[in-house]
Amino acid sequence: MANDNENKSIKMRDVADHVGVSVATVSRALRNPEQVSPAVRARIAAAIDTLGYLPDPAARALASTRSDLIAVILPSVSNNVFADVMDGIYAAAEGTRYSVQLGYSRYSPLSEENLTKLFLRQRPAGIVVTGIDQTDATKTLLGQANCPVVQIMETGPEPYDRMIGFSHYDAARVATAHLIAQGYRAPGFLGARMDPRTQRRLHGFRDELRAQGLEEGRRVHTTTRPSSVTLGSYLLGELLSVAPETDAVFCINDDLALGAMFEAQRRNLRVPESLGICGFNDMEMMGAAEPALTSVRTFRREMGEGAIQMILDALAEKAPASEPVLDLGFEVVARTSTQRGG
Amino acid sequence: MANDNENKSIKMRDVADHVGVSVATVSRALRNPEQVSPAVRARIAAAIDTLGYLPDPAARALASTRSDLIAVILPSVSNNVFADVMDGIYAAAEGTRYSVQLGYSRYSPLSEENLTKLFLRQRPAGIVVTGIDQTDATKTLLGQANCPVVQIMETGPEPYDRMIGFSHYDAARVATAHLIAQGYRAPGFLGARMDPRTQRRLHGFRDELRAQGLEEGRRVHTTTRPSSVTLGSYLLGELLSVAPETDAVFCINDDLALGAMFEAQRRNLRVPESLGICGFNDMEMMGAAEPALTSVRTFRREMGEGAIQMILDALAEKAPASEPVLDLGFEVVARTSTQRGG
DNA sequence: TTGACGAATGTAACCGCTTTCATTACTCAC
DNA sequence: GTGAGTAATGAAAGCGGTTACATTCGTCAA
Structure with missing residues (x-):
């Protein structure tokens, strides 16, 4: 006015x-x-x-051949896991001169490739990509990008530049070991979407079973459909009908775990006595559920923050932090849902 | 290569x-x-x-004094409600020449004002803002923005330009009426965050109670803390200790409702017999829960899609759709958690 | 005193594309 | 055949900044 x-x-x-x-x-x-x-x-x-x-950011970008955008490519908008990552990303970018440009690949490597091309065209100040399963073309593009590149959500041997995440394989192994340590002898696996990260969790589950001398039988139940609580209920039902001996389930995420728990209640299966349940990510609701649900805690917000911090550091030409790959680890949070007498 | x-x-x-x-x-x-x-x-x-x-988008923007960005300002990254809205937004923008520039106000009108200034500086092709509670400065800026402006999540009398949403007040009234129709006589209200939209739901709740000749007593329990499942459990506990006569709760979102349900189970309160529970938004888990939870379905994805479509239409100079304000309505999805004998 | 040097500022080219205006080449009615 | 009108294209001036290079001016050692 x-x-x-x-x-x-x-x-x-x-x-x-x-x-x-x-x-x-x-x-x-x-x-x-x-x-x-x-x-x-x-x-x-x-x-x-x-x-x-x-x-005017456009004029700035044109004249300096460098924009103040940090490009971020995530697989999914609606997956809560990435909401937390984004939360960290925006928090870390807040107050800096940089703003975030977000793209969603919908778990499609090809779509990711197109986004990469599009974003790289803006001469971003930095770029954040999810995971390590890019197409060859994307790999080339990112390899020769003249800005800091950070891969999040995973760790691995050959980062384009820097990397911050954890080992999905290890996390699944430790979670499976936890189930076995609690006395479950016939743990099953519930998986949805089955993107590369989920696959690695499955490998971890399988290897741990084998290492402990247990058979997986017909207890691995997966689908490529996107995950949901409803799907968790459904998958547990399927699993139980195929493999009635199942005494625990490792779910690749918390939605499935919650759905499995609801289904168990519907069938009057006692959790944890008759059925142990372990989720993945440890979203907030897991501790609030009744019974409280065991899950593998991951540091999602920290991955987002850390990724941006890595980029800011690189731009400020601070000495590159000792290790290019930062492993944030994970933590099995044991709660009632796997607390079997022994 | x-x-x-x-x-x-x-x-x-x-x-x-x-x-x-x-x-x-x-x-x-x-x-x-x-x-x-x-x-x-x-x-x-x-x-x-x-x-x-x-x-090169920067050169393009500079030369044409118009960028191909659609600016979107939402209050929260992590709130699932907005994840769905974003899903719709990205889906609708996909394949067009426009890309989305996202900003988060963290429910702060001042922060929203700054974002608005920042985004407007990019001469966006269009801008999407959440709700109707902007600062005067923001109102002025948006009022004279020379691009289509769409307000989402609400309906109201005086859009800057166009608007797509629903009435939170009406939705809360209808949900409350549902509880009363089911025979609950002492419904309580559980609220978190208490942003303007939540406030309007509280008004709806109160007005409906009054209209039906019921007292609200001490059964309105709110906090400005951000919502969570844990908080739902906690709030229900508080409410019951203050107002033990409570026989139902209307929760301002599904997280609170889920938390309330878990808390009821912990206290061996039977749902829906001893306690009716109604959530808001009808997220996917509500139907999967045991017992299945009643909620008010809102059309979040559709709001996102619709907002972008409105902008695309305006840019294509299609005849402005008949009404500047599009009311998507809502729907009370009655499930077990409020299914009392009568 | 004088020339060298560094700090502070100005000049102007340029970033890659858009768009106005001018130019060219046709087509067509008369 | 001629002038008007139109479609297709080119030339060049920006768009709003950044930055290499030039210029000015004060300081200081010789």
């Missing part, structure tokens, strides 16, 4: 005129303040303030 | 040279194909393909 000047967007020229210096000086005051005398710098700051100047 | 040409990013100049026309013609072939002869157009298309040309 007060200021009509907000209308005809103020540009750097206006600020320069207002102060009585050239646009170059204003530009420098913004990008490399130490090159401008304190007095002028202060007057410029004041002018920017009173005029309400905001730089 | 194959193509080294991906490296030194191809520009329009290269395409033009390759075809033997001016950059102006290439530009036209891309923006206004009908101005270019079919023969030339085809050759340009071919050249773009073989060279793998991708336009």
Whole structure:
């Protein structure tokens, strides 16, 4: 209401005129303040303030061949796991000069490739991608990207640049070991979507069973359909009809675990006595459920924050942190749902 | 591997040279194909393909004073409700020339104002904001934005431009009426966060109680803390200790409802006989729970899709759809958790 | 006093595309 | 055949910043 000047967007020229210096000086005051005398710098700051100047990101990007965007490619919008990651990403980017440009690959490597091309075209300040299962073309693109690249959600031997995550394989092995340690002798596996990360969890489950001398029998039940609580109920039903001896289930995520628990209640199967249940990710609800559900805690928010921090560090040319691959680990949070006498 | 040409990013100049026309013609072939002869157009298309040309969005935006970004401002990253909205938004934007630029206000109107300024600076193709509770400054900015503006999640009398959502007040009234119709005489209210939309639901609850001649007593229990399943359990506990006569709860979202249900189980309170539970939004888990939980279904994905569609229509200068305000309504999905004998 | 040097600032080219205006080549009515 | 009108294309001026390079000016050692 007060200021009509907000209308005809103020540009750097206006600020320069207002102060009585050239646009170059204003530009420098913004990008490399130490090159401008304190007095002028202060007057410029004041002018920017009173005029309400905001730089045009397009012009900036064009002139400097570098945008202030951090591109982030995630597989899914609706998966809660990534909501937490995003939370960390936005929190870490907040207050910096960078803003986040988000893309969703819908678990399709091809779609991921297209997004990568699109984003790289913007000359981003950094790029965050999920996992390690890119197409060859994407690998090439990311390998020669001239900005920091961070892979999240996993650890692995050959990062394009840097990596922050944990081992899905190890996490599944430890969770399976937990079930066995609790006395379950016929644990089953419930999986949905079955993207690469989920597959690695399945491998971990299988290897641990084998290592402990147990048979997996017909107790691995998976589908490529997207995960949901309803699906968890359904899969448990299927599993029990195929393999009635099942005495526990390791679910590749918490939604499935919750669904399995509801289904167990419907069938008057006692949890944890007759059926142990272990989820994955340890979303907030797991501790609140009745009975409380065991899960593998993962550090999702921290992965998001860490990824952005890695990029900021790289841009600030801080000494590259000792290790290019940061393993955040995981933690089996044992709760009632697997607390069997022994 | 194959193509080294991906490296030194191809520009329009290269395409033009390759075809033997001016950059102006290439530009036209891309923006206004009908101005270019079919023969030339085809050759340009071919050249773009073989060279793998991708336009530079910054240059485009700078030259045309218009970016291909649709700015979206949501209150929260982690709230599942908005995940669904985003899902719709990304789905609708997919395949168009527009991409989405997301910002989170963390329920802070001031933060929303800053984001609005920032985004408007990019001369977006359109902007989507959540709700109707903007600061005066934001109102002014949006009112004079020279691009389509869509408000989502609510309906109201004075849209800046267009609006798509539903009435939270009405939804809460109808849900409350449902509880009363089921024979509950002492329904309580569980609320978290208490942002403006939540407040409107509380008003609806209160007005309906009053309209039906019931007292609310001390049965409205709210907190400004963010919602969670755990909090639902906690709030129900609090409510019952303050108002033991409570025979049903209307929860402002499904997380609280789920938490309330778990707490009821812990206390051996029978649902729905001793305690009716109604959630809000009808997330997927509600139908899968045991007992299945009643909720108010909202059309979140549709709001996201619809908002983008409105912007696309406006940009295509289609006749402005009859009504600037589109009410998607809601639907009380009655399930076991409120199925009392009568 | 004088020339060298560094700090502060200005000048102007340029980033890659869009768009106005001018130009060219036709088509067609008269 | 001629001038008007139209479709297709090119030339060039920006869009709003950044940055290499030039210029100015004050400081200081010789």
